[in-house]
Amino acid sequence: MYGQGMSLRFGVLGLLAEEPLHGYEVKTRFEEMLGGTWKVNIGSVYQVLQRLERDGLVEATGDRGDRGRQAYRATVAGISGLTEWLEDPDSQPQLLREDFYVRLLLLGRQPNGHLARLLDRQRRVYLQRMRDLADQEKIARERGRPQVALLFKGGQLHTEAELKFLDAVVDEMGKE
Amino acid sequence: MDSLIDMTDVSKVFTGGARTVALDDVTLHIAAGEFTAVMGASGSGKSTLLNLVAGLDRATSGRIVVDGIDLTRANESQLARYRRSHVGFVFQFFNLLSNLTVLENVMVPAELAGMRSGEARARAAELLKELGMADVHRSYAANLSGGQRQRVAIARALINRPALVLADEPTGALDSRAGDQVMGLLVELNRRGQTILLVTHDAKLAAGHGRRVVTLRDGRVHDDVRLQPQRATEPAELVRLGADEA
Numbered sequence: 001m002y003g004q005g006m007s008l009r010f011g012v013l014g015l016l017a018e019e020p021l022h023g024y025e026v027k028t029r030f031e032e033m034l035g036g037t038w039k040v041n042i043g044s045v046y047q048v049l050q051r052l053e054r055d056g057l058v059e060a061t062g063d064r065g066d067r068g069r070q071a072y073r074a075t076v077a078g079i080s081g082l083t084e085w086l087e088d089p090d091s092q093p094q095l096l097r098e099d100f101y102v103r104l105l106l107l108g109r110q111p112n113g114h115l116a117r118l119l120d121r122q123r124r125v126y127l128q129r130m131r132d133l134a135d136q137e138k139i140a141r142e143r144g145r146p147q148v149a150l151l152f153k154g155g156q157l158h159t160e161a162e163l164k165f166l167d168a169v170v171d172e173m174g175k176e
Numbered sequence: 177m178d179s180l181i182d183m184t185d186v187s188k189v190f191t192g193g194a195r196t197v198a199l200d201d202v203t204l205h206i207a208a209g210e211f212t213a214v215m216g217a218s219g220s221g222k223s224t225l226l227n228l229v230a231g232l233d234r235a236t237s238g239r240i241v242v243d244g245i246d247l248t249r250a251n252e253s254q255l256a257r258y259r260r261s262h263v264g265f266v267f268q269f270f271n272l273l274s275n276l277t278v279l280e281n282v283m284v285p286a287e288l289a290g291m292r293s294g295e296a297r298a299r300a301a302e303l304l305k306e307l308g309m310a311d312v313h314r315s316y317a318a319n320l321s322g323g324q325r326q327r328v329a330i331a332r333a334l335i336n337r338p339a340l341v342l343a344d345e346p347t348g349a350l351d352s353r354a355g356d357q358v359m360g361l362l363v364e365l366n367r368r369g370q371t372i373l374l375v376t377h378d379a380k381l382a383a384g385h386g387r388r389v390v391t392l393r394d395g396r397v398h399d400d401v402r403l404q405p406q407r408a409t410e411p412a413e414l415v416r417l418g419a420d421e422a
Contacts, residue, residue: 008418036411038418123391124401127383131403132414134384155415156380163379167217170393 017074035148181206186238198224200395211366213386221395243339264333264341268348270325272317279313303331323354
């Protein structure tokens with residue numbers, strides 16, 4: 001059941017477990033928590049709120065405010081569902097960059113050096129990304145957002161893995 | 177462009193036992209004021225390159241000129257003088273002398289280069305202060321944390337105002353936080369004009385801090401790229417946590 005979109009569902013639920021919020025507040029707080037790495041459509045937030053309400057995990061609270069905005073809060077069942085999700089380690093399959101991997105597989109069938117060129121260009125993209133991520137990590141730390149800095153640290157470690165993977169592809173090709 | 181390091185057609189072949197070509201016809205020019213990272217896996221030739229530029233080993237063929245000194249023609253005593261006065265070394269395992277205080281460790285290269293003791297002491301104290309280590313002058317290196325030891329080693333590397341700082345896996349023995357501080361220090365030194373050549377297997381260090389990344393593979397320069405620092409990027413262009421909306 002923990003597929004795509006589960007983190008938005010439980011992110012919203014987690015914020016509503018802290019205090020009652022209306023839809024737009026949920027959107028801005030969620031984006032703020034993620035340091036700008038996820039822009040959420042307000043429509044998706046309302047859709048998530050509706051489903052959470054349908055499932056009995058959140059409930060409307062208080063009167064509709066000005067402009068008809070409705071605040072929600074987590075129910076007891078919601079808090080217990082949230083706790084369970086938070087404690088469950090992530091065992092989803094590793095998400096790879098499908099676009100690059102499919103290109104790699106197709107070029108690997110061709111004998112004409114396109115693959116080597118792709119690998120070199122891809123490598124430069126990753127090196128520049130590493131620099132950009134390191135800069136963003138520094139900015140997050142300077143702004144007193146160590147948890148957001150961790151997202152960029154995570155990005156650097158993933159980029160490092162991608163670079164190592166490119167080296168592995170080169171080594172493998174060298175054997176042929 | 178004013179080169180500080182000129183390597184032209186440099187090869188290094190080791191002949192003890194099996195013949196190994198550690199560096200294969202490498203040409204590389206590094207300008208004064210650059211922060212260059214030389215990156216490669218073990219066996220790529222990066223340590224050999226470092227040893228040649230450091231004047232610790234000699235090329236089999238080709239020419240290496242650093243700060244106007246032709247290392248390929250220098251005799252042993254000229255190389256020793258070059259190492260003392262033109263190069264500051266920062267190693268993975270700090271290489272501090274455990275029976276000396278922090279201040280004395282920093283003074284060692286200055287005294288070897290013939291600086292008067294009083295002057296060396298004053299300069300060492302000034303450097304330690306700049307690197308945020310003023311309060312540990314009299315401590316022994318063994319009593320310091322890894323991050324502190326590396327900062328002492330950086331002060332020692334700088335005491336003779338070297339044209340070039342060579343850093344060989346400088347964060348390899350540090351935890352990630354201390355490593356970040358040490359790299360921040362090297363970046364700051366470079367901002368003030370210090371030429372730095374960093375040798376590492378770690379892409380996070382090389383690309384995260386170097387301005388230019390030279391990748392060695394099988395003894396050759398595989399890639400040489402200049403990175404753009406401080407680009408105005410949106411976080412979501414770099415890390416995407418949700419694929420919710422375009």
